[in-house]
Amino acid sequence: MRFVDTNILLYAVSRDVEERHKAELARSLLGERDLALSVQVLQEFYVQATRESRPDPLSHDQALKLVESLSRFPVADLTRSLALAAMATRDRFVISYWDAAIIEAARSLGCEAVLSEDLNDGQDYDGVLVRNPFRAGGG
Secondary structure (H helix, E strand, C coil): CEEECHHHHHHHHCCCHHHHHHHHHHHHHCCCCCEEEEHHHHHHHHHHHCCCCCCCCCCHHHHHHHHHHHCCCCEECCCHHHHHHHHHHHHHHCCCHHHHHHHHHHHHCCCCEEECCCCCCCCEECCEEEECCCCCCCC
16 A cells, blocks of 8 residues: 555646656556545545635635545545554654655555655655655656
8 A cells, every 4th residue: 555645636636748658657646546545635635726925826616526536445544543653753763744744644554655855865764664656766
């Protein structure tokens, strides 16, 4: 299983010509079956995709339908134990709490990798490896 970070979802809905290659790759990734998400990722996607200052914002209804569609993948809920694990990971690896929550949500679902452009490509967080799908060999 591979965990999908928010930036992959945002590229998938981007209509920016400069992001066309990343958008195509992100849409292709979302057609695969071995993916997982978290409530945090779905929340971040909704907020960023509908942001008025975005060059190509989605409407509430568009974003909601996409969030519902993405729920076909396993989704890690926000729980107290996940939050506590994220706090420990934040401290151990000196990363932001939000990045640590992504790592721990992936771990809770049994994911071996996190697909992300934002985290350190190749970094191993105790068995959860970060892969940047936009780099050669990264998916």
